[in-house]
Amino acid sequence: MDPRQMTTLAVVADQTSDKAADRAVKRARVLAVLAEAGRDSVLLTSQTALSWYLDGSRVGISLAGDPIAAVLVTGSGDHLATFNNEAARLSAEEIPGGVTVHEVPWHGSLTDVAAWHGPGALPALEAELAVPLRLARRSLLPGELGRYEQLCRDAAIVLTDVLSFATPHTTERGIAAAVAERIVGLGADPLVLLASGASRADFRHPLPTAAALGRRAMAVVCARRDGMIANVTRWVRFDGGTPAELDAEARIADVEADIFDATVPGAAVCDILAEIRTAYDRHGFGPEQWTLHHQGGPAGYAGRDPRATDAVTDTTTLNQPFTWNPSGPGVKIEDTVLLDSDGIRPLSLDSRWPSELVNGIPRPVTLQL
Incomplete structure (x- = not known):
């Protein structure tokens, strides 16, 4: 054989x-x-x-x-x-x-x-x-955790492969189509495909259009395989970025860091959401920013299981995955992570994508081409 x-x-x-x-x-x-x-x-x-x-x-x-x-x-x-x-x-x-x-x-x-x-x-x-x-179902067992980790890596790799070859003339639909092809080729279902160029950067859920990317773009994929769903967002730009964009990117990363600090075993999801609200205000986005888009929550066998609201009193536990997605005007972060005995561990990472440490955790940054 x-x-x-x-x-x-x-x-x-x-x-x-x-x-x-x-x-x-x-x-x-x-x-x-x-x-x-x-x-x-x-x-x-x-x-x-x-x-x-x-x-x-x-x-x-x-x-x-x-x-x-x-x-x-x-x-x-x-x-x-x-x-x-x-x-x-x-x-x-x-x-x-x-x-x-x-x-x-x-x-x-x-x-x-x-x-x-x-x-x-x-x-x-x-x-x-x-x-x-x-x-x-909140705490993943060894077999399913191994499968989930591979799916999250695969989703991140797909976004690297596609966005690394994007140009300002690539269309949003071209990005979505290329991501979909690769996700299906990996045996997964592309449940959500989003893409926005510079002209549509303020939309939080930008269904792809025929518009060209222009000077910067965002791509999102939620991919399901073995019943589990990986959620990943990435940004690319073709210039150095404006001072306002660079500042907003740094501040939204600080918001995410505060969310990770609040995601500890035994914390109630509604209490983490309360911390999210204060984090936006603390980092210059204002006290109402959290109302303009959902903030994510526990992940795994649903895109969010469930979305965080004040009514969700579920407590968190070890080996539970999360996808938090803090966002502001023209900025958004979204990765699937795991709460393990060492704290927050990102699952949807590709070593080829640029990253920086934020509170000791590697976080993807905008890819500049």
Whole structure:
């Protein structure tokens, strides 16, 4: 056998072993949630919960559509319902071992548990247990952390590859198309693709247009693979930058540094948001800047899991990923990071991209071409 094939088989075997170990822990976590709630089962129906519980299984067809599967978690086992036109592929390629598959007519209902599982089943709806289920998935296990780290690196590498060859005449759509091609080639889904040239730099969510980049540009990608989502933003410019731009870039980096300082084990997400509000004012953006765009939050199996608001009292824990995205007029920072025992560790970095240390943490800066 070709040595390369042997290496590939070994990697696949290791990943299968990691997923089996992680799955056992996840099942135990969900059963603990059920015990605490006094329920005997729960029906998982969201993309986020399903991809987490099934260790990255692809349970969607349209990126904008609902999952084509639902999972009933009971004390005696896991049951997956899917449509009859999806069952063969899911069984062959996606569903982990130990899960019982139930086929539903393509025109049927995945949530009619009595119809496909039998009478007497009265599971809790996922929405009823949304908060404890979210807390159950906040700390990444070893297997999924390894896959997530690679995805975040890959996303950063793609932005380096594309933006390093951009010119003032490159269009926003040209940037987005090049990023999408590379992301798909890596086996990931480009869930969000944003690009803005100099004429649209003030837009916080700039869907790409036919406009040329001009003297500076921003590109954003949110890429999903193995169910997890990496979020990365990068800036490039083709001149030395104006004094106002350079000043704003330095100050928004200081805001992010304060956010990282507040992201410690046990901190409530709403309390971190309170620190974010004061950081903007402290660094010259004014007390209302935080109201002009969402500030990010915990990451992982959702772009933000959830976005930080005053209502989110979830506490943070070790091995939990975050994507904070402080922004101001014409400036924005966004990277996926991990809270580990040493503090904040950036995951979406490419050593080829210019960076500087801010409070000892390497942070990407604008690429000047």
